[in-house]
Amino acid sequence: MTVVLAGIGADSTNVGALAPLYDDGRFEYVPIPEKTRETREAATLGSWSLRHGDGVAADLTTRIRPRPGDGQLGAVTGSELESWPLHRDPNFETLTYGEHRPGYVRLLRSLEPGDAVGFYAGLRRPSGDRAHRYLIGYFTVTAVDELTPDIDVEERERLLEAHSTNAHAKRAREGELYHAEKPVVLVDGRVPGRLFDRDPIRLSDYYVKTGNQRAQYYLRESIxxxxxxxxxxxNMMYKPAYECALSGEAFRDLVENADRRMIGVDTERND
Known part of the structure; x- marks a missing residue:
């Protein structure tokens, strides 16, 4: 039994902004932009309403880079921005999550029913205070499937249908994954599991380590x-996946029932 912490959500590399963390402890979850318009996902930057603030996700930025570093697509701006689809991953409504990043695939493929996946994202206070990485939600694992490049076509189509609400399944075309050359792990979940309503748990500190030339985000020792x-x-700068050697039950108890102030929640706020 184990837990994986996964870095998710819009950030400066793809949206040019972080989702806000408000002074009363409430916050926004904004998925990353999809890499392609070819998806069954209906949610766009222009339709994704902020949970606690005014407006929609598109109001947080003026340009996005759906495929950072891709010179062909480049930046999306203007009228195109609002209609650009989101890569809703994880989907906290249907409790499903998918990954193709190698370090993530290695950990996620080993999860078993009853384990947990925790999700962290970069959030910034509107006052301009230092942004940090925060645990914003989780779910309990029910099933894990891996789609490899050499998998039988019929089996691949069966698995995509079984995970039909997953963002990776939504952008598949004729049974072919967007990242057809890479293994992709699809994880379905159940409750206990949710996107937190407020008070995300701060995972990072920002400082200069001895010998480093610049400050970076580092995992807090208490976490x-x-x-x-x-x-x-x-080093949390590039959203690594973390393996936690505690049971899903212990993790759920820690983030739901324990004194969360001991594990990093920002408690100073204006209610």
Whole structure:
């Protein structure tokens, strides 16, 4: 039994902004933009309403880079921006999540029913205070399937149908994944599991390590201890996946029932 912490959500590389964390502890979850318009996902930057603020996701930025570093697509601006689809991954309504990043695939493929996936994202306070990485939600694992490049076509189509609300399944075409050359892991979940209503748990500190030339985001020591993190490193700059050597039950109890102030929630706020 184990837990994986996964970095998700809009950030400066793809949306040019972070979702806000308000002074009363409420926050926004904004998925990353989809890499292609060819998807069954109906949610767009222009239709994704902010949970607690005014407006929609498109109001947070003036340009997005759906495929950072891709010179062919480049930036999306103007009228195209609002209609651009979101890569809703994880989907907190249907509790499903998919990944193709190798470090993530390696950890996610080993999950079993009853384990958990926790999701963290970068959030910034409107006052302009330092942004941080925050645990914003989780779900309990029910099923894990891996689609490899050499998988039988009929089996691939069966698995995509079984995970039909997953963002990777929604952008598949004629049974072919967008990242056809890479293994993709699809994880379905159940409750206990949710997007937190407020008070996300801060995972990061921002400082200069001895010998470093610039400050970066590092995993807080209190978090590493509380979650029994055994792999993933300490540098959080590029959203690594973390493996936690505690049971799904222990993780759920920690984030739902324990004194969350001990594991990093920002408690100073204006209610």
């Amino acid at each position: 590493a201890e509380a979650f029994s993190i055994v792999s993933g490193g300490t």
